[in-house]
Amino acid sequence: MSKAFSAANNIGRRTLLRRLFLLCVLICSGISVQAEQVTTEIAIITHPQTKLERVSLEQIKKRWLSKTKRIYQLQVDIIDIDENNPLRHQFYSKIIGVNDSQLKAHWAKKVFRGEGLPPEMKPNYVEILQWVKKQANRIGYIYKKDIDDGVKILFEVN
Numbered sequence: 001m002s003k004a005f006s007a008a009n010n011i012g013r014r015t016l017l018r019r020l021f022l023l024c025v026l027i028c029s030g031i032s033v034q035a036e037q038v039t040t041e042i043a044i045i046t047h048p049q050t051k052l053e054r055v056s057l058e059q060i061k062k063r064w065l066s067k068t069k070r071i072y073q074l075q076v077d078i079i080d081i082d083e084n085n086p087l088r089h090q091f092y093s094k095i096i097g098v099n100d101s102q103l104k105a106h107w108a109k110k111v112f113r114g115e116g117l118p119p120e121m122k123p124n125y126v127e128i129l130q131w132v133k134k135q136a137n138r139i140g141y142i143y144k145k146d147i148d149d150g151v152k153i154l155f156e157v158n
Contacts, residue, residue, distance in 0.1 A: 040090050040094070040143070040158070041143065041144040041145065041156065041157070041158050042087070042090060042091055042094065042095065042141055042142070042143060042144065042156070042157050043141065043142060043143070043144040043147055043153045043154075043155065043156045043157075044060060044139055044140070044141050044153070044154045044155040044156075045129075045132055045139065045140055045141070045142060045147060045151040045152065045153055045154065046076075046132060046136075046137075046138065046139045046140075046151065046152050046154050047132055047133060047134075047135060047136040047137070047138055047151065047152070048150070048151065048152045049136040050074075050076070050136045050137050050138070050139070050152065051074060051136075052071060052072060052074060052076075052139075052154055053154070054154055054155065055071055055072075055139075055154045055155050056155075057095065057155070057157075059071045059072075060095060060096070060155060061095070061096050061097065063076065063078055063139075064078060064080075064092075064095075064096055064119070065096065065098075065106060066110060066115070066116040066118075066119075071139075074137060075137065076137050076138065076139050077137060077138045077139070078119045078138075078139055078140065079119055079120055079121070079122055079128055079131050079132070079138065079139075079140040080118065080119040080120065080121045080122070080140075081121060081122060081123075081124070081125065081128060081141070081142075082121050082122070082123045082124070083100075083121070085123075085124065087125065087141070087142070087143060091141050094157055095141075095157055122140075125142040125143065125146045128140040128141070128142055129142065129146070129147075129148065129150070129151065132151055133150045133151060139154065144156060
């Protein structure tokens with residue numbers, strides 16, 4: 001009987017350890033999600049001399065999906081961030097309303113039909129800032145916390 005009790009006791013310990021491990025994983029996941037949510041304020045930015053003051057969510061969606069080249073009759077160039085950057089995923093899911101596979105399918109159709117190419121990509125927000133600052137009528141997106149005085153905010157989302 002003591003062997004049976006000992007075996008049951010070992011199984012109970014294993015189950016308890018598994019549950020504690022799972023609890024730790026869940027707690028740590030919650031902490032990382034909360035930390036990510038703090039930094040996810042995204043801003044659409046432009047050169048200070050661009051003749052736009054604000055843009056609507058609908059205009060942003062249309063421009064980044066290449067359904068139009070203009071915002072308020074003004075032709076604007078856009079820039080994207082590298083596919084592996086978390087900002088890109090947040091931008092497309094929160095603002096544009098598509099996930100990665102939907103975005104890839106969208107561009108595959110556009111390219112196949114000869115209707116356009118995806119926007120040029122930069123590897124990080126620093127290069128996006130530099131690109132936007134070089135010329136009027138350029139817009140991009142970065143985290144709001146990374147904005148400096150050399151750009152103008154057109155749209156913000158938390």
